[in-house]
Amino acid sequence: MPDRDHCLALDAADPLREFRDEFALPEGVVYLVGNSLGALPRRTAERVRRTVEEEWGQRLVGGWNHDGWFAQPLTLGDRLAPLIGAGPGQVVVGNTTSIVIHQAVSAALRLRPERRVIVSDAANFPTDHYIVQGLAAFLGGYEVRDLAEGRFDDAAVVLLSEVDYRTGARQDVPEVTARAHAAGALIVWDLCHSVGAMEVDVAGADFAVGCTYKYVNGGPGSPAFLYVNPRHLADAENVLSGWHGHAEPFAFERDYRPAEGIRRFTVGSPHVLSSAALDAALDIWERVPMAEVRAKSVALTSLFLDLVGGRLDSVTPADPERRGSQVSLRHPDGYPVMRALIDRGVHGDFRAPDILRFGFAPLYTRYVDVWDAAATLAEVLDKELWRDERYAHRLPVT
Numbered sequence: 001m002p003d004r005d006h007c008l009a010l011d012a013a014d015p016l017r018e019f020r021d022e023f024a025l026p027e028g029v030v031y032l033v034g035n036s037l038g039a040l041p042r043r044t045a046e047r048v049r050r051t052v053e054e055e056w057g058q059r060l061v062g063g064w065n066h067d068g069w070f071a072q073p074l075t076l077g078d079r080l081a082p083l084i085g086a087g088p089g090q091v092v093v094g095n096t097t098s099i100v101i102h103q104a105v106s107a108a109l110r111l112r113p114e115r116r117v118i119v120s121d122a123a124n125f126p127t128d129h130y131i132v133q134g135l136a137a138f139l140g141g142y143e144v145r146d147l148a149e150g151r152f153d154d155a156a157v158v159l160l161s162e163v164d165y166r167t168g169a170r171q172d173v174p175e176v177t178a179r180a181h182a183a184g185a186l187i188v189w190d191l192c193h194s195v196g197a198m199e200v201d202v203a204g205a206d207f208a209v210g211c212t213y214k215y216v217n218g219g220p221g222s223p224a225f226l227y228v229n230p231r232h233l234a235d236a237e238n239v240l241s242g243w244h245g246h247a248e249p250f251a252f253e254r255d256y257r258p259a260e261g262i263r264r265f266t267v268g269s270p271h272v273l274s275s276a277a278l279d280a281a282l283d284i285w286e287r288v289p290m291a292e293v294r295a296k297s298v299a300l301t302s303l304f305l306d307l308v309g310g311r312l313d314s315v316t317p318a319d320p321e322r323r324g325s326q327v328s329l330r331h332p333d334g335y336p337v338m339r340a341l342i343d344r345g346v347h348g349d350f351r352a353p354d355i356l357r358f359g360f361a362p363l364y365t366r367y368v369d370v371w372d373a374a375a376t377l378a379e380v381l382d383k384e385l386w387r388d389e390r391y392a393h394r395l396p397v398t
């Protein structure tokens with residue numbers, strides 16, 4: 001079993017070690033929640049200050065032209081595209097993941113008008129499943145079929161996450177995409193838990209969506225992204241036919257006419273301040289070798305599984321190919337166990353009913369952090385420190 005010094009040596013030899021300095025992490029905290037909210041890049045504060053004080057403060061409404069605010073959904077889309085294996089003009093940034101899921105699934109349904117089935121994973125992050133339930137109820141006559149039934153045959157669209165938020169299990173994207181296509185269905189991939197954690201290749205997908213506040217480090221509430229495969233760009237329709245997606249927004253015409261290309265999938269005014277924070281995070285990604293990110297992610301998750309080995313059941317696949325960048329362990333009193341860990345500086349999170357979740361963001365998580373987290377977990381369990389009554393009280397957001 002590796003000891004702490006061995007982990008320090010791994011950090012010294014880590015090809016990504018310089019990136020940790022890009023982040024302003026609090027002293028004494030082992031932060032393993034980058035799969036929920038990524039850490040703050042040091043450059044973000046200055047970038048947001050510039051947008052607030054110089055762009056907004058000095059140029060006021062002129063910022064829409066002068067500072068490129070109007071074009072942000074497209075410029076940020078092009079900057080983000082390499083992270084998911086997409087090209088320029090294929091990704092638009094804006095809104096929330098829930099909203100872009102609605103747009104992607106609606107567009108797919110309109111491309112398959114003769115079919116009435118949406119396949120969705122009931123175990124997916126709830127918003128994905130809720131959005132298709134709402135859409136089916138609104139449209140009427142649609143069935144939402146659970147992925148567990150395993151049938152794609154008469155499906156119009158399949159909506160799935162590449163990495164499961166609860167277990168960290170990773171789908172075989174090319175295999176599932178091929179199966180959906182062979183059945184005549186379109187596929188929408190949710191990349192929330194894979195973008196920024198591994199090399200992603202959307203080339204086969206019809207649509208893909210994701211958030212930018214987890215591994216991408218865009219900040220709380222940073223805008224989502226929507227990818228549309230170029231083969232659909234001419235025909236896919238944006239059900240949220242807002243004015244920014246109009247062919248000529250400033251002609252203020254009476255009737256909606258969609259823009260050509262990916263701009264059709266914009267809706268309304270971009271979130272300019274949040275977009276500034278995302279822009280800063282993307283500066284970092286320009287220099288990151290993604291193959292190293294995946295290699296380190298596999299090494300970190302494997303190390304953690306080895307170190308906690310056998311103490312608690314893992315619901316995360318043992319095969320590194322089949323997992324994302326998190327490890328999920330089961331404990332019947334998982335909530336107070338996680339509170340006890342956080343109290344001792346090791347931040348993970350808890351997912352009902354019994355999952356302790358640990359996310360490993362390769363840009364700023366060190367091997368020694370993994371060692372310290374495993375040692376603290378062992379202490380909390382061995383000494384039953386979680387039984388302290390302070391940890392029983394549930395916080396509203398966990």
Ligand SMILES: Cc1ncc(COP(=O)(O)O)c(C=O)c1O
Binds near residue numbers: 097098125165190211
């Ligand atoms: C798979 C997945 N989809 C969607 C979301 C969130 O959607 P939104 O950005 O709309 O809050 C999350 C996390 O919050 C998620 O893990």
Ligand SMILES: Nc1c(O)cccc1C(=O)C[C@H](N)C(=O)O
Binds near residue numbers: 165
């Ligand atoms: N998006 C979040 C939020 O608005 C509040 C609290 C947490 C989140 C998250 O991102 C949770 C995360 N998607 C998860 O996998 O559980």
